[in-house]
Amino acid sequence: MRLTKQVRVRFGHADPARIVYYPRFFEWFHDTFETWFDEVLQINYAEVLNGRRVGFPTVQVATEFKEPARFGEVVDVEMFLSRLTERSGTVEYRVRREGRLLATASVKVVAMNLDTHTSTTIPEDIRTALEPYLEEDDEGPNTARLYG
């Protein structure tokens, strides 16, 4: 199961080459992650942080940008999980324009107690809500060529 969110490339996302400035992709990813909680899991993301004092800092990222997304285009940001443990998960993002894969990312987050700033377990209700989104695919980022 995946969440798919439509994003239109706005003026403020695009750079002088008229394509998405790549740090903006990570903002889209984080917004999609929050949307997932708020609108899909029906668990208020801000309340998890402010109320329960559990956050999900990003610890590892791998991304491949295959083709640019241009100012004015509408793209789909897909999101699912490739991995889920007691204390962490790897969130996968796929950005497509009319089905064509533009970008692919794996983002590992860990559960953190925001008062003690130490690792904690993912709250039970959240982990249960996330489980249906565990999925495998073979389109993940290939960063082997980074150094090759």
Added chain:
Amino acid sequence: MRLTKQVRVRFGHADPARIVYYPRFFEWFHDTFETWFDEVLQINYAEVLNGRRVGFPTVQVATEFKEPARFGEVVDVEMFLSRLTERSGTVEYRVRREGRLLATASVKVVAMNLDTHTSTTIPEDIRTALEPYLEEDDEGPNTARLYG
């Protein structure tokens, strides 16, 4: 050889957990990349894009965030190259606070002709200027655990 640039974590970089919102790191990295051209290589980065019509889109990224950088802290962003070919390079970033490694990133960029939007060779003068910054270290991002 490395370029080191000091950055203070500004209010607008930090999130409600009072640490750097991770997409901002990539903005720092890109700003450091541009500073390298403008101030170190003495090759105007905007003129490379606007005048010579050569850009450097990011195609692959691996990043590890080991420890947070907090609002108000001053960190060092180091930059060098782990790889340089005729048409692409991998730029390495290391973020430290008083020597302690907070984040590490490898960012692969390719040279692109901005008129035809096709791959091109890195201009000779730029490649020559970049060569002294080729270096190896063993602190690069370990993203093996993303799926492990």
Added chain:
Amino acid sequence: MRLTKQVRVRFGHADPARIVYYPRFFEWFHDTFETWFDEVLQINYAEVLNGRRVGFPTVQVATEFKEPARFGEVVDVEMFLSRLTERSGTVEYRVRREGRLLATASVKVVAMNLDTHTSTTIPEDIRTALEPYLEEDDEGPNTARLYG
């Protein structure tokens, strides 16, 4: 007539005080302006810039931030026009949370030929589409106290 767009305050919009970092409001305003073209007027905003070569740079802004918007809250961004001439318009924004006015802004934009970078007339079809959104209200930003 007004356009109303719902925005949820995302993690990346909020600052260490957990309220919206004020420059983000202007990003919301610009996104709402673009949404107006794309979804309401049915005139593709990117195509106006890229194809017709007409842009709408901002020349004057007045804003009053009355109450903060907090991380996780859902607010309404309303948009209409207080003024429309052959070459410029003043776009009004009102941000509310459950009806309560949080922020109010007046943003004057001018039509610009993007090739010659000189003032031009607002294209006829766009001006006709904008006219129904001309409206008066008495909630506009009061910046008299800036210097008082």
Added chain:
Amino acid sequence: MRLTKQVRVRFGHADPARIVYYPRFFEWFHDTFETWFDEVLQINYAEVLNGRRVGFPTVQVATEFKEPARFGEVVDVEMFLSRLTERSGTVEYRVRREGRLLATASVKVVAMNLDTHTSTTIPEDIRTALEPYLEEDDEGPNTARLYG
């Protein structure tokens, strides 16, 4: 007395029209405000917020963008005060390129107790440090034409 800070227009500041996307100006202004505390007044800005629990939310803004700043250009951001009372101040910004005025802004901030979220007095040492920066000029933003 004024603080002047040099800013180079970075790739990520510029939009598809290759000029500064106007919300970025407000980020520059806020960064300059923080620099003023940290480097000029020698009062750690983050420590004022985190330690003393006093913040300076923006309540009113007037801005005039006279000419665009282009990707790659170096501009000066000048900062001083046009008004300072027990509980609030109006901070003035002037952006110039080689002396030529590109943008002018007045930003009113109020002192706020970050625990009670109510208005408070500006701490004595901060007000004393700010006083030398009180100055008048006749280049402030003219927003009269917003509705004219």
